Amino acid sequence: MNALRIAWSELSRLLSIRMGRITVLALVTVPTIYAGLYLYANHDPYAALDRVPTALVVEDSGATGPDGRPLDAGREVADQLLESADFGWHEVDRAAARAGVDDGTYDFALLIPRDFSAALTSSSGSDPEQARITMLTNDANSYLSTTIANTVATKVRDAIGQKVSQEAVGTFLLGIADVRQGLQQGADGAGQLEEGLRQARKGARRLVEGSTRLADGTGQLRTGAGQLHDGLTTLANRTASLPDQSRKLASGARQVADGDRKVANAGNKIAGAVHAARTTYDAGRADLVAEMDRLGIAPGAQDRLLAIYDQVGTKVHDVDTSVGTVRKQLNQLADGADRVADGADQLARSTPALVDGIRQARDGADGLETGAARLGKGAGTLHDGTVELRRGLRQLTGGAGALREGLATGVEKVPDTNEESRRQIAETVANPIDVRAHSDAAARNYGAGLAPFFLALAAWIGGYVLFLLVRPLSSRALAANQQPLRIATGGWLPPALIGAVQMTLAFAVVALVLDVGIVESLRTWLFMILVSVTFIAIVHLLNALLGTPGQFLALVLMVVQLVTAGGTFPWQTIPEPLHWLHEVLPMSYAVEGLRQLMYGGDPARVSTAVLVLAAYLVGALLLTSLVARRHRVWTPSRVKPTVVL
Numbered sequence: 001m002n003a004l005r006i007a008w009s010e011l012s013r014l015l016s017i018r019m020g021r022i023t024v025l026a027l028v029t030v031p032t033i034y035a036g037l038y039l040y041a042n043h044d045p046y047a048a049l050d051r052v053p054t055a056l057v058v059e060d061s062g063a064t065g066p067d068g069r070p071l072d073a074g075r076e077v078a079d080q081l082l083e084s085a086d087f088g089w090h091e092v093d094r095a096a097a098r099a100g101v102d103d104g105t106y107d108f109a110l111l112i113p114r115d116f117s118a119a120l121t122s123s124s125g126s127d128p129e130q131a132r133i134t135m136l137t138n139d140a141n142s143y144l145s146t147t148i149a150n151t152v153a154t155k156v157r158d159a160i161g162q163k164v165s166q167e168a169v170g171t172f173l174l175g176i177a178d179v180r181q182g183l184q185q186g187a188d189g190a191g192q193l194e195e196g197l198r199q200a201r202k203g204a205r206r207l208v209e210g211s212t213r214l215a216d217g218t219g220q221l222r223t224g225a226g227q228l229h230d231g232l233t234t235l236a237n238r239t240a241s242l243p244d245q246s247r248k249l250a251s252g253a254r255q256v257a258d259g260d261r262k263v264a265n266a267g268n269k270i271a272g273a274v275h276a277a278r279t280t281y282d283a284g285r286a287d288l289v290a291e292m293d294r295l296g297i298a299p300g301a302q303d304r305l306l307a308i309y310d311q312v313g314t315k316v317h318d319v320d321t322s323v324g325t326v327r328k329q330l331n332q333l334a335d336g337a338d339r340v341a342d343g344a345d346q347l348a349r350s351t352p353a354l355v356d357g358i359r360q361a362r363d364g365a366d367g368l369e370t371g372a373a374r375l376g377k378g379a380g381t382l383h384d385g386t387v388e389l390r391r392g393l394r395q396l397t398g399g400a401g402a403l404r405e406g407l408a409t410g411v412e413k414v415p416d417t418n419e420e421s422r423r424q425i426a427e428t429v430a431n432p433i434d435v436r437a438h439s440d441a442a443a444r445n446y447g448a449g450l451a452p453f454f455l456a457l458a459a460w461i462g463g464y465v466l467f468l469l470v471r472p473l474s475s476r477a478l479a480a481n482q483q484p485l486r487i488a489t490g491g492w493l494p495p496a497l498i499g500a501v502q503m504t505l506a507f508a509v510v511a512l513v514l515d516v517g518i519v520e521s522l523r524t525w526l527f528m529i530l531v532s533v534t535f536i537a538i539v540h541l542l543n544a545l546l547g548t549p550g551q552f553l554a555l556v557l558m559v560v561q562l563v564t565a566g567g568t569f570p571w572q573t574i575p576e577p578l579h580w581l582h583e584v585l586p587m588s589y590a591v592e593g594l595r596q597l598m599y600g601g602d603p604a605r606v607s608t609a610v611l612v613l614a615a616y617l618v619g620a621l622l623l624t625s626l627v628a629r630r631h632r633v634w635t636p637s638r639v640k641p642t643v644v645l
Helices: 003-015 018-041 045-051 073-084 094-103 116-124 143-238 242-295 299-413 419-430 446-466 475-479 484-513 521-546 548-564 576-584 586-599 603-631
Strands: 053-058 088-091 108-112 134-137
Touching: 018 484, 053 073, 053 094, 073 088, 073 108, 073 116, 094 108, 094 134, 108 143, 134 143, 143 299, 242 299, 446 484, 446 521, 446 548, 446 586, 484 521, 484 603, 521 548, 521 586, 521 603, 548 576, 548 586, 586 603
Parallel strands: 053 088, 053 108
Antiparallel strands: 108 134
16 A cells, blocks of 8 residues: 555545535635735725825914915915825814714824914914824724824824925025125125236335335425525525616616607718718719710720729728718607617616515415425325335235135035026925835735745644544554655645645645736746645654644644744744744745745745745655654554544
């Protein structure tokens, strides 16, 4: 008798009667009912939160924003919540909300107080105040509803905080932009100031040079004014008698002019007489020629007589010319003497004024010398001031350059923003982290996330209930003294086959009816069968080894694995003393392998799970073989067990 005949014998026993077949069929559906019904009930609870009754109370009275526009933040929040329809919101008053949360009409309530908007706008003033919202919860309604309510409150707070932060940062950045513009204008102005100071330094340099020349010139002016004063003093002293002398000169000049006029008149008379004599002489030559002709003087003699006559005429002409020249000179002398006399008279009249002018010039030169002294002192002071001015302008130029560089550096450090960039910066500061989820393996929904755990648990439960009907070891095979491994394998095969059918049905329901989104369908189905036959081998071992207590121990082991497998929360969250149980118990690897296959995870982790489960399967069969070897010897406890189910 081989293992297959032992298994077939057991199956025939189970299926030989109608009730047995019904029982087997019922046992086949146990894992499907357990896992399928639970996963169906929890397929996607988050998609049905809009059916959760919740209260919304809006008491906000509004406020005026920093820009002068009215703000009704409470109403805006309420409208967003109502529009999103994430929950079954009912807008009621405070009393109705409290009463509804107390009696279970509402799972929780969100209260927006009267000063909500006013508190939000206070952040722009000197006395900021936190805006508050109140969440009313009641764990007696549902503990998870309280957790969800706290999550809603956090999201509302974050959304409002982001909006307020964005507006505040936008206002701040606008101020920064104004500061940057002011710094830029200041830098430009400092540059212009620096350039102007450079020009002023050049002017100050020329002013120093000019003040130096002015000081030197005022010294020379003072010296010259002193010399002029001395010279005018000498001139005034020497011209003091000039009026009297000029008057005497005028009187003498007039007398000379009168004498010259008399001489000129006498010369005119003499010149007239000489000229008359010449005219008479010239006329007498013709008379002489005529007389000689009358007398019959020979022409030769006439020529000699005329030559003598002409010699005298030449002298007469010369005398007449000389006398005419003298007469002209005498007239000129007389005229010049008259002019000299007139000039002398005018000089005599002007001399007193000239003398007074010289005295005034002397006095003015004295004042000029005094003024030049004061001017020299002032020029020295001016020179010292221009030197200090030049030194101060040098320092001012350096300071203006440092100011320009500092302002330019400040401009570079202040970001250059426009309306669009300020909006982007405000959004980034208000929400600095952009969470972009990327999953190497993702479950479709909440039910899909729980499916690996409940499928593994269903496989254990399915194997557990089978041994309420299946005998772990064949009595006939033991009586026939068959090989232990053959007996163990023959006892394991019938429930293993039923377990495979259980997993096939459960897989069909989960994958096709519930549509949890399995990535590796074929491998998942095969892995589920491996999980089932492994768990059946373990439960088989416990039942073969201990009988009824082994059945109870299999139940305890299921509870322990339910806690340590990490099916709902990460296994690291269980108490540390239980961590080693997670590492060694098979359901941990069953859940791990199903997750990787259903979500499309790491194949290496699937391989590890397969190896561990296969090791459990082989180990359980080998240990069951040892138990079968021992059971070939009958003992009183086997004939009459202490505990029987």
